[in-house]
Amino acid sequence: MNASPTTSSASSTHGIPGPPGTPGTEGEEALSPVERAVREAARAAKGAQPALARLHRDRKDAVLLAMAEALVDSAPQIVQANARDLEAADAAGMAAGLCDRLALTTERVGAIAQQLRDAAALPDPIGEVVQGSILRNGLELRQLRVPLGVIGMVYEARPNVTVDAAGLALKSGNAVVLRGGSAALHSNTALIEVLREVLAAHDLPVDLVVGIDEHGREGVDALMRARGLVDVLIPRGGAGLIQHVVTHSVVPVIETGTGNTHVFLDATADLDQAVDIITNAKTQRIGVCNALETLVVHRDVAERALPLVAAPLIEAGVTLHVDDAARAALSVEGPGARADASIVDATEEDWDTEYLSLDLAVKVVDDLDEALAHIRAHSTGHTESILTRDLVSQQRFLAEVDSAVVMANASTRFSDGGEFGFGAEIGISTQKLHARGPMGLTELTCGKWIVVGQGHVRP
Structure with a gap:
């Protein structure tokens, strides 16, 4: 498959209308090319996500294991792509700590692949009964874990997050739109291409994992305005990035914090x-x-x-x-x-x-x-x-x-999701609503109430 991370392919769902009440394509002619492209990518992810609702855990785990194997097999090409990013980072005078975060070696690619294997070994949270009862009137009431839907990730110079986010999103039934920053453009492109190839090989929509790095900072702003197409946005990076997203996003945000x-x-x-x-x-x-x-x-x-x-x-x-x-x-x-x-x-x-x-x-x-x-x-x-x-x-x-x-x-x-046994983490939340601390699979879900009656009517 030669599709780039944001390019439509035969299994893409570009152009499908969103559900009632969510942004469609009406009026988008007046938007900038970047805004239209990001919305198209988010719409594609939203259209792809329902395919996961029908997927049994065994098949999701098989996809994650295949992704891990493909990453290991593709390590030379991934490291070569990463070398281009490191060369540019060095020329730009990037700080040593950030360069370390950006750098990929064969060993680090192997460790990233292991995170996918670890995620595959974890219980599937989807469908778990959080609570339930039979009401006095006989109605059966259950609260189940369900996916959030489409997760937008905004992060900087951390190519490992590309794979961690995609793996945890897929395991928890979510599609993901990834913006990993210009500093890691070549690395993220190579990683996303591998992940999408595995999805295609398993007859799943490739737009379950979409990258928008090529659209730069304007792409971040467009993602923050994609309310109705993106269900939640998770910024992960420096204080400036996080505050920009928290302050300006109209998409709900789970705030990850800087670590003083x-x-x-x-x-x-x-x-x-x-x-x-x-x-x-x-x-x-x-x-x-x-x-x-x-x-x-x-x-x-x-x-x-x-x-x-x-x-x-x-x-x-x-x-x-x-x-x-x-x-x-x-x-x-x-x-x-x-x-x-x-x-x-x-x-x-x-x-x-x-x-x-x-x-x-x-x-x-x-x-x-x-x-x-x-x-x-x-x-x-x-x-x-x-x-x-x-x-x-x-x-x-x-x-x-x-x-x-x-x-x-x-x-x-x-203080790390992998060390806590979560398989990996999507980030560490420092807010107090929905999720706090290292976020694993369960933090990428919400609840849905199931009510089953037998002809019940309310008196």
Whole structure:
């Protein structure tokens, strides 16, 4: 199949009318070419989605497994396409963390394929009875999980999201319209082509997975206006992208948040554990939303702990943005003591920064109360962790920190749908309606009430 991600094919459903009350083609002659193209892509996805309603779990899983196999087989071509994106990113001076997020290797393609296998192994949420009863009048009442419909994804420089979103959408009975950004244009095009070829080979509409990267930023704005064709929009990326979509979209939005992620090093923490956890949280992968961005340290342990914590971080190339108390603690003789370019004075802006780079803000506080106050003031509500052996402090932190994921004695890097056993994730929601935290299959569904009577009429 030679169709590009947004090109109509024999199995496309372009041009079909939407259901009553949704935008059709009337009046679209006055729209820009990009607006018409994006609406056509969304309309095609909407027309394709009902095909999944008739699909048994075994067949959906077979498609996901075939997609995984096809990605592995196509890894050389995918990596070659990705190299073009990386070359352009390097020429544009893209930050190291973003380049890391963009990069695909044969091993990473294999890991992306494994996410599809993991999703295939999960229970199918569609048709699950959430609740049910027989009313006193004999009516049978059930609430079932059903797909959201057409999901629009807007994200940046993350080709893995292309596959994760498509796989989770298909498993949960949804079609998906993908806009992965110009930085990953060639990578996303190659990945979507593989996925669509597998759909065609299994006699399914290829427009269950549609890409609109070629339409650029104007395409994003058009997608945000496709109310009635797109059921929900999920932005995943930097604060600017997310706020633009949340502010301007007329399509309902599930807001994923930036990750100004905190770790609080309590006075009672096991310092050997703390060094390993903090190093992992900051350096294991820097360009992701669950990477550590701000370390908050109890004053009673700062002089002893900070030199130990700083040593491996600085060795890994991390620049520490420190307050006065942290700088004083790091001047104490020890493995992390130094006064070089690796330690700089923090500004107020640092406490609110998601670096996505080898930078870490370090704040010293007097007690747990001050730590909680600092996190409340500067957290984006994504993920926070406490390192402590004091169960009272642990329980207070877990209860009082109002973030989507709150941890104790664990790296923030575990805040991830794959790590939580969801097979993959469509994103991490920091809002409080519909979904919060890593979103897997069930978060891509809603409820439908089924009522069965035997000639019942209401008196």
